[in-house]
Amino acid sequence: MSIPATQMRPGMIIKYKDDLHLVFSVEHRTPGNLRAFIQAKLRNVRTGSMFIERFRSPDPIDRVYVDEVKMEFLYSDGDDYYFMDEAFEQTMLKRETLGDAVDFLIPNLSISVSFHDGKAVGIELPTVVEMTVMETEPGIKSATASSVTKPAKTETGLVVQVPPFINEGEKIRVDTAEGAYMSRA
Numbered sequence: 001m002s003i004p005a006t007q008m009r010p011g012m013i014i015k016y017k018d019d020l021h022l023v024f025s026v027e028h029r030t031p032g033n034l035r036a037f038i039q040a041k042l043r044n045v046r047t048g049s050m051f052i053e054r055f056r057s058p059d060p061i062d063r064v065y066v067d068e069v070k071m072e073f074l075y076s077d078g079d080d081y082y083f084m085d086e087a088f089e090q091t092m093l094k095r096e097t098l099g100d101a102v103d104f105l106i107p108n109l110s111i112s113v114s115f116h117d118g119k120a121v122g123i124e125l126p127t128v129v130e131m132t133v134m135e136t137e138p139g140i141k142s143a144t145a146s147s148v149t150k151p152a153k154t155e156t157g158l159v160v161q162v163p164p165f166i167n168e169g170e171k172i173r174v175d176t177a178e179g180a181y182m183s184r185a
Contacts (some may be wrong), residue, residue, distance in 0.1 A: 003063050005038040005055035011110040013045065013114065013121070015062040016053070020045040020121055045121045048099035066114040066121065073109045081105060083113060093120050102128045103158040104176050130185040131155055133170050136162065152181075 008014070012023045024041040038055045055061065071083040071091065079095040081102065091113065097101055097120060104125050105111075112124040136152035147163040152172070160174055162181045171185035 001063050003062040004057065005059045005061050006057050008038060008061055013064045015043065015064050020064060020116065024050065031064060039137070048096065064116060066116045068112045068114055070167050071111055071113045073105045073107060073111060075107060076105065091120060095119070098123060101125055103156050103179065104174070106131060106156060126183060127176060128173050129176055130171050131158070131174050133166060133168055133172060136168055138167070151180060153158055
């Protein structure tokens with residue numbers, strides 16, 4: 001189904017250059033004396049590569065409808081990641097399909113898996129994930145929130161910049177869109 005580029009929204013899956021792409025962000029730009037255009041940040045569903053593309057306002061965009069299935073992350077085995085739906089059916093996804101989302105997958109995390117033509121094409125993470133800090137420098141006694149940060153390694157191996165008062169073993173909330181520390185859990 002074709003829609004004009006002006007109706008493109010983040011989270012949509014579109015077909016562009018014979019490949020499926022996830023729309024990350026959309027901006028309507030009107031530079032000075034030039035014609036308006038739509039600038040979209042796209043992620044190739046198959047390869048995981050991200051790029052920015054410009055569309056003219058009337059350009060037809062092929063929107064692809066996918067089936068969303070609520071699933072729970074169970075465990076990983078090397079590059080294989082296992083999920084289970086409400087009917088207790090298990091699905092295995094490869095690391096290539098998941099891309100950077102593997103850094104946020106903790107056991108029992110509820111996610112949404114997108115299927116197109118019976119094949120899993122991607123997942124949608126919750127906006128915030130609670131993770132345990134496994135490694136970080138020792139906390140400073142009287143440290144308060146400031147612009148100073150230190151690296152902290154989480155249970156999945158993701159390294160997040162945290163304030164100096166965060167210690168090993170603490171749970172923190174991480175924004176999945178940017179991979180940034182939000183607060184203590």
